[in-house]
Amino acid sequence: MTLAFLKLHVAGHDFILIDQDRLDGSNVKYQPTQNGIAELILDRRCGVGGDGCIFMASTRDKGSAERSLSGRLFASDGRELPLSPDALLCIARLALDTGRSGTGTLHIQAPYTETVYELKTIDSRSFMFTLPYPRVQPLTLIVDGKTANAYRIQLGASYLVSCAVPNGPGSKRVRQALLAMGKTDAIPLMLRLHAKDIIRYVGPEKTDRMEGAVAAVLAAGFQGLTAEPVVPGLEGAIVAEWRGRGGAVSYASFPAVPDPNHAAGPATLIDRGRFWVNPDRNRGIQVVGKAEYVFDGNFDI
Structure with missing residues (x-):
């Protein structure tokens, strides 16, 4: 099985991003799990290497022309982690560049919860994210x-x-x-x-x-x-x-x-x-950051 991937980073915090919309596993007998893929591809010696592996997908809501995005984040040992702000930046950057989000705001659904993260587009690679005051x-x-x-x-x-x-x-x-x-x-x-x-x-x-x-x-x-x-x-x-x-x-x-x-x-x-x-303290903490591409490629499993 060959996986197309992109590598992005936020000030050196690097992620492997796999766009599930581009995967075609119809002719593949062996379907590895997402945490298994993360363990292999994040290995810095035998894989591509990275601090986290993001699986991004988009769906079109019924009765609406707007697409919603979702993402899952895995560590190098296969553990699933909550979506971090840096990972959200990477998803937002690819979604904007591939036309799956508007130029205003972007919504990303967290897995297994009803939490939806909202990011505001600042420019072609910068996004604003609001965190609750801690x-x-x-x-x-x-x-x-x-x-x-x-x-x-x-x-x-x-x-x-x-x-x-x-x-x-x-x-x-x-x-x-x-x-x-x-x-x-x-x-x-x-x-x-x-x-x-x-x-x-x-x-x-x-x-x-x-x-x-x-x-x-x-x-x-x-x-x-x-x-x-x-x-x-x-x-x-x-x-x-x-x-x-x-x-x-x-x-x-x-x-x-x-x-x-x-x-x-x-x-x-x-x-x-x-x-x-x-x-x-009243509106939360607004933070703006940038996600940058490193390279793209294919990984055989």
């Missing part, structure tokens, strides 16, 4: 006899966020303390203020970038590093910048057919590691 628990770290503030923020996953401060323990020691605390179920994140209203954060490679950006901005606000924006919407948002793997801010993208007047064609700068976060 529970935030302030904590105090004592490292080498000095104190540092930390925050446990419950989103889709639990995050432990801290920042090194003057006259406090160093960032390396704070990160070690977070890693020790994170052995339970929380994802440790370190952040620092790079410039006015630009928060840099770093964590484990498999951290969901959009959720991490939200956790970083909220923790920075409690830490007093930045203020919540007054103007709602994208223009009033705070920039959160991922500085882990895949966190380059920009790169050059050249056209397939070079311009004869330019040696390599005009370059396009694309923000890869930046997210725009606008927290609002």
Whole structure:
């Protein structure tokens, strides 16, 4: 059985996306399960490699011309995971590029539940997603006899966020303390203020970038590093910048057919590691991110 796939990433958080609308298994005797496919294709040595495998499908509602989308997300060990914001970005990008969604809003159905996620299209590769305002628990770290503030923020996953401060323990020691605390179920994140209203954060490679950006901005606000924006919407948002793997801010993208007047064609700068976060206790947290293509291909099972 040959599977056509695409590989996409959100600031280095990479996914294999399989479009079920393109699969034709009518002449195949052996039909592998989706979790079995995920285990094989996500293997970075013998497969394609990735942090998650997404199965995307679309259906047309009866009595309506509008198509609805659904998605399932699997880890490399075959476990099914809830759809993460990064995975939703990848589904939205492919749906928009293949004409299965409008240019305004996009709805994605979560499996086994009545939950429907709504994403707003910002441009050809950027989407806005609204998260409910999470529970935030302030904590105090004592490292080498000095104190540092930390925050446990419950989103889709639990995050432990801290920042090194003057006259406090160093960032390396704070990160070690977070890693020790994170052995339970929380994802440790370190952040620092790079410039006015630009928060840099770093964590484990498999951290969901959009959720991490939200956790970083909220923790920075409690830490007093930045203020919540007054103007709602994208223009009033705070920039959160991922500085882990895949966190380059920009790169050059050249056209397939070079311009004869330019040696390599005009370059396009694309923000890869930046997210725009606008927290609002009443309306929820608006976060904007981008999904980018890596490559496509076929995988034999």
